[in-house]
Amino acid sequence: MSRALITRPHVLSVLVLVLVLTATYAGSLGHNLMFDETGIILGNPILHGLGHIPEIFRSDFFNLKDDPIRSYGLLYYRPLTALSFAVNFHFGKVDPFGYNATNLFLHVAVCLLLYGFLVALFRNWIAALCATLFYALSPAHTESVTYLSSRGDILNGLCVLLGLWTYRKRKYFLTALVYLAAVLSKEIGLLLPLYLLAWDWSFERSRPKELFRRLWPCFLTGVAYLLFRIFVLQFPAGSSDFHLKDALLRFFSMGGPVLDYFRSLLLPETFKLCLSVDFASGWIDSKVWTSLVVYGCLLCAFWIAARHKGPALLGWCVFFIGLAPFMQLVHFHAEWAEHYLYTPAIGLAILSASGITFILTRLSKKWRVVFFFLFCPYLFFLGHVTWQRNDLYNDPEKFYSRLAASDSPYAAYGYQNLGSLALDEKRFAEAVFWTRKAIALDPYSEINYSNLGVCYLRLRDYPSAFRAFKTAYKLHTAKEKGGVGYLTRMGNVEGLMGRYRIALRLYEKALSRKPFYAPASRQLLSTYEILGRPEKAYSLIEQWLSLPYKDEDKAAWIAWRLRSFYRAGRLSDLLRDLALLKRYSKIGWYRDVVALFEGRLSPEAFIENNAMLPEEAREVVLMALVVQGKTAELRIQLQQNRDVFSDKAAQSSLFTKELLIAEAAV
Numbered sequence: 001m002s003r004a005l006i007t008r009p010h011v012l013s014v015l016v017l018v019l020v021l022t023a024t025y026a027g028s029l030g031h032n033l034m035f036d037e038t039g040i041i042l043g044n045p046i047l048h049g050l051g052h053i054p055e056i057f058r059s060d061f062f063n064l065k066d067d068p069i070r071s072y073g074l075l076y077y078r079p080l081t082a083l084s085f086a087v088n089f090h091f092g093k094v095d096p097f098g099y100n101a102t103n104l105f106l107h108v109a110v111c112l113l114l115y116g117f118l119v120a121l122f123r124n125w126i127a128a129l130c131a132t133l134f135y136a137l138s139p140a141h142t143e144s145v146t147y148l149s150s151r152g153d154i155l156n157g158l159c160v161l162l163g164l165w166t167y168r169k170r171k172y173f174l175t176a177l178v179y180l181a182a183v184l185s186k187e188i189g190l191l192l193p194l195y196l197l198a199w200d201w202s203f204e205r206s207r208p209k210e211l212f213r214r215l216w217p218c219f220l221t222g223v224a225y226l227l228f229r230i231f232v233l234q235f236p237a238g239s240s241d242f243h244l245k246d247a248l249l250r251f252f253s254m255g256g257p258v259l260d261y262f263r264s265l266l267l268p269e270t271f272k273l274c275l276s277v278d279f280a281s282g283w284i285d286s287k288v289w290t291s292l293v294v295y296g297c298l299l300c301a302f303w304i305a306a307r308h309k310g311p312a313l314l315g316w317c318v319f320f321i322g323l324a325p326f327m328q329l330v331h332f333h334a335e336w337a338e339h340y341l342y343t344p345a346i347g348l349a350i351l352s353a354s355g356i357t358f359i360l361t362r363l364s365k366k367w368r369v370v371f372f373f374l375f376c377p378y379l380f381f382l383g384h385v386t387w388q389r390n391d392l393y394n395d396p397e398k399f400y401s402r403l404a405a406s407d408s409p410y411a412a413y414g415y416q417n418l419g420s421l422a423l424d425e426k427r428f429a430e431a432v433f434w435t436r437k438a439i440a441l442d443p444y445s446e447i448n449y450s451n452l453g454v455c456y457l458r459l460r461d462y463p464s465a466f467r468a469f470k471t472a473y474k475l476h477t478a479k480e481k482g483g484v485g486y487l488t489r490m491g492n493v494e495g496l497m498g499r500y501r502i503a504l505r506l507y508e509k510a511l512s513r514k515p516f517y518a519p520a521s522r523q524l525l526s527t528y529e530i531l532g533r534p535e536k537a538y539s540l541i542e543q544w545l546s547l548p549y550k551d552e553d554k555a556a557w558i559a560w561r562l563r564s565f566y567r568a569g570r571l572s573d574l575l576r577d578l579a580l581l582k583r584y585s586k587i588g589w590y591r592d593v594v595a596l597f598e599g600r601l602s603p604e605a606f607i608e609n610n611a612m613l614p615e616e617a618r619e620v621v622l623m624a625l626v627v628q629g630k631t632a633e634l635r636i637q638l639q640q641n642r643d644v645f646s647d648k649a650a651q652s653s654l655f656t657k658e659l660l661i662a663e664a665a666v
Contacts, residue, residue, distance in 0.1 A: 010119070013129045017111050021136055024383050025104050028146045028390035030097040034399075035413065036062075037148045040085070042094060042612060047086045049588070056082050058233060077235050080184040081152045094611050099148050106154045107145045111136040113161045114346060118353045120168070121311050127360055130375065131353035135345055137382040139268040142389040143339040152186035153342040159185060160318070160343055163192045164199055167214070176217035183225045188325045188343070190225075193218045198317030202309055242330065250328040253279040255291025257336050258298075261323070264338050265345060268385050271392065271402045274334030276409040312354045318347030334409070397421055404437070412441035412448070419451055423458065431455040446475040446486075453489060457496075460650075466493045484510040488520045491527075496651065500527050516549055518556050525560055526654055534564055555584035559593065566623050567657045574627070589613070596624045603633065615644065619655065622662045635666045 033041060039062065046052035046059060061076035084102065092098030111132055118128035135141075144150040159182035166175040175196070182189025193215055200206050206214070229235045257277050264272060280287040302320070305312040322344030328335060359371050392399045397418065404414030419434035432455045439448045453468035473486035491506035504527050510520035521544070528537040541557045562577040578597055585591040592609050595601035601609075603621040610617040618641050625634040638645070649656040 009125045013115060013125060013132075014112060016129065017115060017132060017136060018108055020133065020383065021104070021108050021111065024137060024386050025107075025145060025390055027387060028393040029100045029104070030095075031100060031146070031393045032396055033094075033096055033099075033148065034393070034396065034417075035147075035149065040149055041089065041099070044082075044085075047082060048089050048612075050086055050090050052086070053083065056086060060235065076187070077229055077233065078152050078184065078186055080181060081155060081186065084151060084155075085148075093608075096148075100146070103145050103148060103151055103154060106151070106158060107136075107141065110154060110157045110161065113158065113165070114349060117161055117165060118350065121314075121350070122353055122357045124357050124360060127353050127356040130356050130379075131349045133379055134352050134382070135349035137379060137386055138265055138341075138345060139272075139382060139385040139389050140264045140338040140341045140345065142386055142393075143273070143337065144342040146390055146393045147339065150339040150342075153339050155185035156182060156189050157343045157346060159189055160192060160195055160322075160346065164195060167196045167199060170214075172214050173217050176221045179218045179221050180225070183222070188322075190222060191321055191325070193222065194321045195318060198314055198321060202311070202314040202317065205309075246331075247329045249281075249283075249288075250277075250279050250331060252283075252291045253277060253285075253287045254327050255294035256287060258291075258294055258323075260336065261341055261344075265341060265348065268382070270385060270388050271406065272338060273403055273406060273408045274410055275336040275407070276333075277328065277335040279328075310354075311350055315347045315350030315354060318350060319344045320347070322347060412438045412445065415441065416445075416448060416451060419455065423451075423455060426458070428455055428459045432459070444475060446472040449475065450486065450489070453493075457493065462493050462497045466490060466497075469493065482513055484514045484517045484520060487513075488517070488523055491520070491523055495523075495527060495530070500531055503527050516553050518553055521553070522556065522560050525557070525564075529564055529567075530653060534568065537561075537564065551584050552587060555581060555587055555590045558584075559590065563623065563654075563658070566627070567654060567661070569661075571627070593620060596620065597627060599628060603637065615648065618644065619648075619658065622658060626662055626665045629665075631666050634662060638662060638666065 041047060044062075046055045057079045059079075059082075061078045061082060085099070088098045088102055114135060115128050115132040118131055119125055122128060144153045159178050163175050163178045163182065166172075166178055179189070179192045182192050196215060196218065197211075200211060200214075254277065257275075260275075278287070298320075302313075302316045305316050323340070326337075326340040356371075360368060392402060400414045400417040400421070402414070404411050404418060406414070408414075415434050415438035419431045419438060422428070422431035422434060432452065435448060435452045435455055439445070439452065442448060449468045449472035453465045453472065456462070456465035456468060469486050469489045473483045473490065476483040476486060487506050487510040491503040491510070494500070494503040494506060504524065507520045507524040507527065510517055511524065514520075525537040525540065528534065528540075538561060541561050544557055545554055558577050558580050562574055562581070565571075565574040565577065578594060581590050581594050585594065589610060592601055592606050596603070596606045603625065606621060607614065607617045618637065621637055622634070622645075625631075625637065645655075645659055649659050
């Protein structure tokens with residue numbers, strides 16, 4: 001930004017924006033990961049550090065653990081957003097504070113850039129500050145800032161402002177770099193050239209030849225991105241299920257939802273999440289006529305602005321362009337969400353700055369006093385509602401209770417997560433109650449039945465657990481083949497009921513469908529050991545190690561055999577497998593296992609490094625301390641984790657052996 005912005009009023013404005021935003025959003029810093037944040041961050045192994053950067057740039061956003069690549073989220077290629085999560089994980093592991101602070105920092109950066117942009121447009125720092133505060137404090141942005149998965153929306157807003165700023169400064173190749181960052185952050189970044197055209201139309205009206213000279217670097221960047229995405233990554237560029245009539249009906253059903261968007265920005269509620277849209281069934285539906293009236297009013301306002309050009313026209317263009325991808329011409333879920341407003345609201349901030357400038361420069365002092373008398377309490381109202389929403393995020397039980405009681409299509413997720421919270425706190429009967437509530441709202445959700453199975457498993461009601469997992473399996477296989485996870489869980493329940501041979505058949509069925517599925521293979525090996533046939537398990541491992549499986553799978557089988565040798569007291573064989581694990585030292589978990597057994601890594605550091613696998617980490621620590629003969633540290637571990645170990649021993653006869661060995665050693 002220019003030196004003209006480094007003056008006392010502008011420094012004061014920057015301090016006000018930073019302090020107000022920090023105070024408003026501070027309540028949510030460090031809130032637990034929610035919804036698909038867990039899957040995107042914790043369930044995506046390539047984000048666990050900075051060692052997989054090339055893989056991040058060739059994988060989809062939802063590259064979930066234990067799923068084939070691109071099995072979910074086929075339309076989402078957002079490597080820059082994913083890379084930012086990897087940086088967060090590198091420095092803070094699973095501590096949510098760093099992720100929240102990064103989102104807040106990016107939101108502050110957007111607001112400061114917007115302030116500078118408005119000052120450049122209107123030459124009035126008071127109007128720029130008021131409009132920026134209106135944008136910054138909008139409760140609609142809570143979903144973008146506090147909900148970590150929406151970081152792509154903040155990055156897109158940042159790129160739109162940077163793109164307009166660099167284009168205005170005639171830095172066209174720098175604008176192309178910003179465009180590249182935009183499309184790598186979120187797919188709607190492809191629209192950046194339209195914002196630049198809107199700038200030109202609002203202020204310059206360049207000839208086509210001159211316009212092409214300015215924009216060709218961006219067009220070339222966009223074409224290169226699409227070619228790379230479609231032909232190199234083989235990611236689809238859009239939906240294959242597109243019908244023009246249905247698309248137009250959806251578009252002409254969005255008049256009411258557009259009014260809801262304005263309501264969310266101007267008169268927000270304390271709690272609001274994604275909503276579904278009731279689309280028109282035909283052209284004579286009242287929703288179509290409502291939409292025509294709404295669109296007509298907006299077009300009239302746009303036409304008035306177009307007659308005068310300037311900032312007001314730019315504001316309407318930014319709003320319309322930003323909202324266009326979410327008008328359901330291409331159908332996707334959620335059909336209505338507040339985080340879709342993050343970039344369109346920049347256009348409304350420009351419009352509000354235009355109106356405030358008119359009040360401050362054209363009207364009398366009396367009207368200026370009236371304006372501030374009304375506007376300051378309104379800003380306080382926006383800030384208070386935003387603070388309340390952030391406070392909800394920091395109390396998961398209160399948040400999910402509000403969600404469950406709302407009219408959101410995700411209300412079932414509220415009950416589902418209330419069940420998960422109760423399960424984590426060992427309130428198992430309550431967990432069953434909430435999960436059944438979720439099933440009542442969404443009876444075709446396999447996840448709900450899977451969670452119900454886990455609840456019954458913890459209650460040791462094994463027949464009910466088996467029925468729940470079986471229902472989840474049927475719901476899954478009704479949509480697609482596979483269901484290996486549910487087959488494995490059904491096998492686990494059969495094993496807990498002592499029906500080991502039935503369990504073996506279920507594990508074998510899972511492995512016949514997905515030969516490299518690690519949970520089923522490990523359970524198969526464990527069942528052979530329980531049946532007194534460990535040599536059968538060892539021979540299977542030798543067979544699998546000779547086949548072209550992934551290193552992660554081979555290392556997992558060697559690690560399983562190492563634990564089996566430990567249970568059998570075969571120390572020399574254990575040390576031999578420990579040496580074999582060194583071949584897989586590029587894999588963080590197994591590198592740490594070897595370092596722990598060799599005494600190069602303390603138990604505390606091992607548990608901290610592997611915070612995503614806390615139970616398994618503590619179990620490996622027990623083995624290492626027994627092998628090393630460190631009885632004092634072993635006694636401490638047994639005392640600190642007595643409840644956890646007892647609970648695990650009640651579910652696993654093999655771990656019971658390991659626990660008895662550890663207790664005997666002290």
